[in-house]
Amino acid sequence: MCFFEQSLWACGLFKWGNMRNQCLKEKRIGKTCGLRLIYATTYHKGPCKICQDLSRKSRRVQKMNSDIARWRLDGNRPATIEATGEELRLLQNSVRNLQTRHLAGTIFGSKRQSENDAKPSVKRRVVARRPAVGEQL
Structure with a gap:
């Protein structure tokens, strides 16, 4: 439950702002848990x-x-x-x-909600294995 600023326009469109408060679930600095809650909303009349x-x-x-x-x-x-x-x-x-x-x-x-914030990217290493004795390629 990380808290973010939010900008809201009269047409109903909104934009997430900067992160204001990080929750205890996520230990890494600058990373979010994926759940965005509103810390403060800035209303724009135009x-x-x-x-x-x-x-x-x-x-x-x-x-x-x-x-x-x-x-x-x-x-x-x-x-x-x-x-x-x-x-x-x-x-x-x-x-x-x-x-x-x-x-x-x-x-x-x-976008309104970023999928990258919810799922951290994991780099996977591909290791080529040797064929067993008698196994064909």
Whole structure:
């Protein structure tokens, strides 16, 4: 039962902060037992980083859609419409990826609960054995 700081945004997304108190179960310095408890929560009124990126990119998508509609009415910019359409598809994929990350609960590239904290890595040594007398390879 290790205690960590937590940041919580208005959208419900949270991020684990620094470790504040280590439990007695884990004897190694800097290692955790895998159970994260909240020491203190910092509330942020504004949107999280993912929400900011989503709003910025969705405004850009709206602008591109209005530009393409205006250019189609003019009828004299087929190359610009095609290039902007391709850029619009890439931007829409990026928006979908951000929405998926937000629903999955990841922020700033880290996951809500790290599997590495729960299971310490063990390096195993592979030893080649000699064949017994009369045994074939």
